[in-house]
Amino acid sequence: MHLTLTVKVDLERVDEMDLEQKLSEWFEWFHAHPELSYEEYETTAKIKEILKDAGVEILPYSLETGLIAIVRGALEGPVQALRCDIDALPILEESGLSYASLYEGKMHACGHDFHIVAGIGCALLLQSQKESLKGAVKIIFQPAEEASIGAYKILETDVMEDVDCIWGLHADPTRDVGVMGIKEGFVTAxxxxxxxxxxxxxxxxxxxxxxxxxxxxxxxxxxxxxxxxxxxxxxxxxxxxxxxxxxxxxxxxxxxxxxxxxxxxxxxxxxxxxxxxxxxxxxxxxxxxxxxxxxxxxxxxGPPATYNDAEMVDKATEVAKECGLQPVVNECSMGGDDFSFYEEKIPGCYIKVGTGKGQTIHQPGFAIDQRALQKTAQYLKEVIVSNM
Ligand SMILES: [Zn+2]
Ligand SMILES: [Zn+2]
Known part of the structure; x- marks a missing residue:
């Protein structure tokens, strides 16, 4: 009840931007402009432009692609991070979407365009309630996940040194929008x-x-x-x-x-x-x-196995229920994600977000149901706020 009310108030505060419409526009732009690992220059520039326009602070950063945004709360509290990977794959798109890839042979076939926009949405929602936030939230727009090394490169910079815990997400085309796969323990190999x-x-x-x-x-x-x-x-x-x-x-x-x-x-x-x-x-x-x-x-x-922290899993599950979403215990995947590199330093929780049933990730017909955009941005914001 309380959470529903909070979400409503926040949305009213960022309403001038018509968040849902904006998220959709940005998502279609990112989908149409996929860039491979370590080549995410346009992607980085676009994320930066959107965040700067919204007044979100961007931290100094030594890698050529990707960026770290920060929302600083007015009150004392922990430093949390949200990881959104941003790279695409060398796949010829066959989705038939009106906003399909403009770059032949490159495609956002792993949903990282969705991760970018969910991360931007979450940053904007957090920004709109800075005065009541505790601690700080670093949103990591990470390059080169598909090369299994981007997280490692981020960790070589000093931006993660003061971070207490990290959240991550991945699009899941085996589940409907609104279903959140949240599992304690091992989630990727x-x-x-x-x-x-x-x-x-x-x-x-x-x-x-x-x-x-x-x-x-x-x-x-x-x-x-x-x-x-x-x-x-x-x-x-x-x-x-x-x-x-x-x-x-x-x-x-x-x-x-x-x-x-x-x-x-x-x-x-x-x-x-x-x-x-x-x-x-x-x-x-x-x-x-x-x-x-x-x-x-x-x-x-390559990356170690991803292991979800029990307390963070409990919070993510509880918040999903409060937001009217459907938390389910997903199975561990024998696929990998370099998110696990962060977890060698700090506790983390990696959530599989239902993005509408369709072709699996890394397939030319993979597509995201855009109804997941705003729901996910709001959900991530609520999860992070619940952990302050
Ligand atoms: Zn992938
Ligand atoms: Zn992926």
Missing amino acids: AVDRFVITVTGVSCHGAHPDDGVDPIPAGAAMVQALQTIVTRNVNAFHPALLSVTRFQAGNTWNVIPEKAELEGTVRTLEKTDRVLFEKRIREIVSGIAQAYGVKAELTWMP
């Missing part, structure tokens, strides 16, 4: 990547005895790597390994010199990440020896 280069000796396809064929060795590795999941990892720990690329040779009658395998490992528990790297090394080296090839493993660790 750790993302590690590996490349294995197998080197043999090239020869005529009719005389395999003249060379050393890297293909059977690579194939044996593909098979054996799966046994890490079934034979080495605790059966109660979610974990997976996918070999997603296996390239060798370029014709039918030549045994190639090299085969290259690439893939990803997804885990929740830190100990399993260590276990996978160790077992992959052992399996690759053992099979290489058995097949008489040379093999080299490159292990590229």
Whole structure:
């Protein structure tokens, strides 16, 4: 009851801007102008322009793209952050939307345009009630989430040093607008990547005895790597390994010199990440020896698993109910999000926001139901205020 009233009052105060209409206009602009990781220059300039026009303070910041806005409350309180990632994907859009991407081969197919606008809306709503706010709220418009490194880069600056906790959101096209997926504990997996280069000796396809064929060795590795999941990892720990690329040779009658395998490992528990790297090394080296090839493993660790703080989850769930939204406990995803880097320093809560059922993220027909824009901006504002 109380919350509904607060929302109404705030909206009246920012009403001159006709917030809903503005959010829609901005959303369509961002959707039409997608930029890839680390290339978010126009996006950054547009966010800056909107926030400056609304009188929102922008903090000094050392990265080339992205920005940090701050709303300072008049009263003492904690420093909270809201993370909104801003980059797009190299996908040719097929949504059929009137405001589809103007840049061929680039698309906001992960809903980060929605995150930007929800973050802007939240900033404006907070700004409109600064006098009654406690502490401060930093809204982080983060570059390069799709490259899994933007959060890490933000953490290398000093802007997060005084932050006590962080909120994050992600568009969820498996749920209707108004449904909020909020779960305690693990919500996304750790993302590690590996490349294995197998080197043999090239020869005529009719005389395999003249060379050393890297293909059977690579194939044996593909098979054996799966046994890490079934034979080495605790059966109660979610974990997976996918070999997603296996390239060798370029014709039918030549045994190639090299085969290259690439893939990803997804885990929740830190100990399993260590276990996978160790077992992959052992399996690759053992099979290489058995097949008489040379093999080299490159292990590229990415973001850890995202883990939602219990108290923050309780607040987010309670506020969703008070705002007339429908909180549901979402399942943990084996996808990743570099939001988890922030959580290595401070508690966080990552909320999956229903944006209307449709094609999944990273698909050319992915689309956001715009009715989610204002609802999400208001909800995030209320969640943050509830935590002051
Ligand atoms: Zn994505
Ligand atoms: Zn995303």
